[in-house]
Amino acid sequence: MRRPVLAVLATAALVTTGLAGAPAANAGSQVVLPITGTTSLANPLAGGAVLDMPAGAKIVGDLDLLRDPLLVGDMVIPPIRAKVRALGIPVLGDTTSTVVLEPVGKTEARAGDGGFVTATTSFRIALPEVRSDLPLADKLNLGGPSCKTGVITTTLKSTEPLSLSDAFPMKATFTIPEITGCPKFLAIPLSSWALNALMGGDGNTLDLMVGPITTAPGQTATPAPVTRPAAAAKSASSVRATAKTFRYGKAGKVAVSVRSSRAATGKVRVYKGKKLLATKRLVDGKTRVTLRKKSLKAGKHRLRVVYAGSSTVRSSRTTVVVRVVKRWRHP
Structure with missing residues (x-):
């Protein structure tokens, strides 16, 4: 069809x-x-x-x-x-x-x-x-x-x-x-x-x-047929990310907030090295990015959190250390 x-x-x-x-x-x-x-x-x-x-x-x-x-x-x-x-x-x-x-x-x-x-x-x-x-x-x-x-x-x-x-x-x-x-x-x-x-x-x-x-290699890329007026200067942004201890075999969440003088919209991505682990859109400048179960092995991991920016806000990034444990101890 x-x-x-x-x-x-x-x-x-x-x-x-x-x-x-x-x-x-x-x-x-x-x-x-x-x-x-x-x-x-x-x-x-x-x-x-x-x-x-x-x-x-x-x-x-x-x-x-x-x-x-x-x-x-x-x-x-x-x-x-x-x-x-x-x-x-x-x-x-x-x-x-x-x-x-x-x-x-x-x-x-x-x-x-x-x-x-x-x-x-x-x-x-x-x-x-x-x-x-x-x-x-x-x-x-x-x-x-x-x-x-x-x-x-x-x-x-x-x-x-x-x-x-x-x-x-x-x-x-x-x-x-x-x-x-x-x-x-x-x-x-x-x-x-x-x-x-x-x-x-x-x-x-x-x-x-x-x-x-x-x-593809060998192909010639041509400019996109889009004409836009000069954009106004974008506002700076900063990213803050936090995460509680993950339990191995369970999904975990990274809490992300983006601060800027303008409303921050768009996507946040979480990477382990060059590997993309997850993507999530901001809502009112905040989001909770879910990492799939077993996406991280037991131990400590330094993750890169990247805000992609928007038409009015510049991109920014930070890092967050996540601890993954196999044996869960209740408080």
């Missing part, structure tokens, strides 16, 4: 106004959208495993704002090194796996009313290597070159409108179908049985940040 003409115009207007001073993605442009975030396994035998998207994950494709779909491209995801604790049993259940998300066909993105985006993508989960962390047992590989699932098709949906100048969140759920082609032992398909028992089923989630969109 083709999206309404009004949705096309709304999206084009949204994109254009968001690109003042930035490279424009014109009709037929080759673009790159970086991908960060996590894949979570719902099967209780997998112990709540969360797989981080590896560095270099991206969508590379052709963007045309006046076409439906507006983006047609290829998902490029390097192999993921995953730690999974089977049955939730420490040591005995600990495994290390190489997980490969193999794209099947093109990823197609469409924009609907309000500039919200849906993207349909298909892939297989390949398991070339699955080994126990126990000494000697690590010599046995339950995976293999042909060990993979059937085709998985899911639809990612954005929870914020499309932006070409900022990353935006997209979420999806999917079912892991039967895993086949794994090694047999004494002619018995024990590997396939074990991996299906550990990973199979529905309720698995993709929780991603996509973008910001940039032109």
Whole structure:
């Protein structure tokens, strides 16, 4: 079904106004959208495993704002090194796996009313290597070159409108179908049985940040076709961030406030090094940014809190130290 003409115009207007001073993605442009975030396994035998998207994950494709779909491209995801604790049993259940998300066909993105985006993508989960962390047992590989699932098709949906100048969140759920082609032992398909028992089923989630969109290498970026009068000087801002002790395995919150002589609006982002952990919009100059469970390991972490600024207020940043504990002591 083709999206309404009004949705096309709304999206084009949204994109254009968001690109003042930035490279424009014109009709037929080759673009790159970086991908960060996590894949979570719902099967209780997998112990709540969360797989981080590896560095270099991206969508590379052709963007045309006046076409439906507006983006047609290829998902490029390097192999993921995953730690999974089977049955939730420490040591005995600990495994290390190489997980490969193999794209099947093109990823197609469409924009609907309000500039919200849906993207349909298909892939297989390949398991070339699955080994126990126990000494000697690590010599046995339950995976293999042909060990993979059937085709998985899911639809990612954005929870914020499309932006070409900022990353935006997209979420999806999917079912892991039967895993086949794994090694047999004494002619018995024990590997396939074990991996299906550990990973199979529905309720698995993709929780991603996509973008910001940039032109692909070799493409020429042209100025955005937007003419604006000279902007008035922006007001300075300062950021304050605080956080209580996090409990490992539970979501935690960072309280953020932005002070300025003008009303501070826009987004706040929280980073661990170069990794984006979460994004949240300010309301009356304040917000509480939720960090996903297991996004931080036990210990102390210095996080970077960045206020992106607005048309009237300059950006600013600060740091906050977060302590994550595994054993919770009640006061």
